Amino acid sequence: HIFLSLHMWSQVTVPLSHLINVLHSMKSSVGSSSSVTCTSRKHKEHAPDLDLHCTEPMWTLRELGLSDLGAQQLDELVSRVLPRLSPEEAPLALGGKTAWRTSHLSTPSFFYNKHGEDVHLFCCTSTHLNRCAYVWVQSRGFKTLRKARRMQLAHVKGVEEAKNELQEVVEFLKNPQKFTVLGGKLPKGVLLVGPPGTGKTLLARAVAGEADVPFYYASGSEFDEMFVGVGASRIRNLFREAKANAPCVIFIDELDSVGGKRIESPMHPYSRQTINQLLAEMDGFKPNEGVIIIGATNFPEALDNALIRPGRFDMQVTVPKPDVKGRTEILNWYLKKIKAKIIARGTVGFSGADLENLVNQAALKAAVDGKDMVTMKELEFAKDKILMGPERRSAEIDSKNKRITAYHESGHAIVAYYTKDAMPINKATIMPRGPSLGHVSMLPDDDRWSETRSQLLAQMDVSMGGRVAEEIIFGHEYITTGASSDFDSATKIAKMMVTRFGMCEKLGVMTYADVTAQSPETQAAVEHEIRVLLKESYERAKALLKSHAKEHKNLADALLMYETLDAKEIQLVLEGKTLETR
Known part of the structure; x- marks a missing residue:
């Protein structure tokens, strides 16, 4: 028997009739005594009464991965494989190449389809079948954008420094001779580093669009598959096509997926092939060939050191969250x-x-x-x-809990409004959202790159305002659990002031990053200073709320009536003015 199995990895659209016709035309060369059985991963069993005269395809070429092969190429494929099926003859018949070998495979690639996808063949023996020929088309693992909507650096907002650094890459792609005449060369690779969603992919596309060159996109997670050597093969395909279409940009997203640190492991002896091939390809072309490789990662510390050394990804551009x-x-x-x-x-x-x-x-x-x-x-x-989180308007909250929430949130707002270095109030609400029954939001005038001791103390005081309000209005016996997150926030600030910022006079300008590693006496001293800061903050908030009891009541009543108040409305209430009817 001759067993023809087609393993498919890419998507295709043409029916199988072309292949069947080729097999039919070659019936005489195979021999009248032979039979052909076609299977796929969807059709493991032998098809009954299937012979070379079959006109109804069992699969489409979408399943088989052969859509881009014309009749002539299919004829060449079959004529090379079917007449010579013994494992001994296969390597010679297919050119004797050793691009991909394991103990049981011999898969030289002898042509490519129009998208540059390898057509791999190999022959092997089986205990159930005398001879076996496998054919598959390997997916490239990357996408090419040539005529897509042109993206330019002007379309990318909020990352001016990164755009300025990438401008020299654009200039090189536009006019390489400008650099080569002076003897200069650009880095082969540019590494974009930053949190998710900051625009790294957009920047890479903008570089290609600005220079009006092809853009090759690949995700690091798409290179490797279940078969050994697939990742390395896709790396070769990517760089081969890029070199043929230079100048161009190769963009590898999630670079840490393919370029992570290599480890010695007997369980995965082939795990390093893909990154080794990437390193070899980056060393295999000259800096001025017009191919720029841009990689993006959220975890630069996870990359292999050989990948980020000078000569490879030696230019690093940080893409931070916008200010x-x-x-x-x-x-x-x-x-x-x-x-x-x-x-x-x-x-x-x-x-x-x-x-x-x-x-x-x-x-x-x-x-x-x-x-x-x-x-x-x-x-x-x-x-x-x-x-x-979304509003929970359907939540049934009784009047007592609404009143407690109104005074709690009003307490935060009063302390924020009358404390010198607190952030300006944006709004206050008692509308339940997520796990919270209400909140007061505050907005800084600008992003704070650092904070003073006074500003940190003000944040602690505002956090204490909710619990202090409950105690003043309802008494100590009726305080609630609603202040747990407030205490957590205040405690974190106090702890940082003592252990990291050197803002404690008694302990001095010394950091205690790992308090548990200190002596018991030092640990007790650190805890004591944290408690002192928290107690002083609580007392300041209590004094302020007692001195503004009238304003506190008016604001709580307004929240009970309107549920949500913006900054202007809060100011009107605290000034004793009447709100317009909504």
């Missing part, structure tokens, strides 16, 4: 006639992808409400939903 100016630029890109800086101030720590999601959530809210535009109301709603 308030960058967030404003990104929001202005999506929005018109809205004061984007207000939203930008309240989205500290948001990446570009987070801001895009925020705008999308706001648009969905506007559509659900039947509006034809997005306003500040929808943007605030989307921000709160992302930060604290």
Whole structure:
């Protein structure tokens, strides 16, 4: 028997009739006494009454991975494989190449389809079948963008420093002679490092778009498959096609998936083939050949040292989360006639992808409400939903708990409003969101790159305001568990002040990163100073709330009536003015 098995890894569209016709035309060369059985992973059993006169295909070439092979190539494939099926003759018949060998495979690649995908063949013996020929087309593992919508660096917002560093790469791709005449050379590889969603892929596409060159995209996780050597083969294919179309940009996303640190392991002896091939390819072309490799990772510390040494990925560009100016630029890109800086101030720590999601959530809210535009109301709603979860309007909260929550949140707001170095209030609400029954949000005027001792103490005082309010209004016996997260925040600040920032006079300017490694006496001293800071903060908040008892009551009543108050409304209430009817 001749057993023809086609293992497919790529997607294709043409029916199998071409292959069957070729087999039929070659019936005389195979011999009338032979029979052919075709199977796939979907059809493991022998097909009944199937012979070379079959016109109904068992599979499509989408399943088989042979869509790009014309009749002539299929004829060449079959004529090379079917007449010579013994393992001894196969290597000679297929050119004797050793691009891929294991103990039981011989798979030289002797041509490629139009997408550059290897067509691999190998022959082996079987206890059940005398002779066996396997044919598969290997997926490239990467995508090529040539005529996609042109992306430019001007379209990327919020990462100006990274754009400036990549501009020299663009200049090189546009005019390589400008550098070679002076004897200069550009790094072969550029490593983009930053948190998820900051625009690393967008920057890489913008570099290719700005220079108007082909862009090859590959994800590090897509190189390796279940078969040994697939990853290394895909690396070779990627670089071969890139060199043939230089100048161009190769972008490898999630580089740490393929370029992680190599380890010695008898369990995975072939695990290093892919990264070794990547290292070899990067050494195999000259810096001025016009191929720029851009890698992106969230974990640069996980990369193999050989990959980031000079001569490979030796240029590192940090792509951080945008500051308030960058967030404003990104929001202005999506929005018109809205004061984007207000939203930008309240989205500290948001990446570009987070801001895009925020705008999308706001648009969905506007559509659900039947509006034809997005306003500040929808943007605030989307921000709160992302930060604290969706509103729980269906939650049944009795009047007693609502009153406790109103005084609790008013306590935070009063302390924040009257404390000198506290951040400005943005809004206060007793609308349940996620696990919280209410919250007070505060916005800094600008991003804080460092904080003073006074600012840290103010944050602690604001955190204490909720529990202090409960104790003053309802008594010590009726305080609730609602202040647990407030105490956690205040304790963390106090601990950092004592152990990391050197802001404790008694212990001096010394850090205690690992308190457990200190002597029992030192541990006791550190704990004592933390307790002192927390107690002093609690007393300051209590004194302030007692001195503004009237304002406290007015603000709590307003929250019970309106549920949510913005900064202007809070100011009007604390000034004793009446709010307009909503």
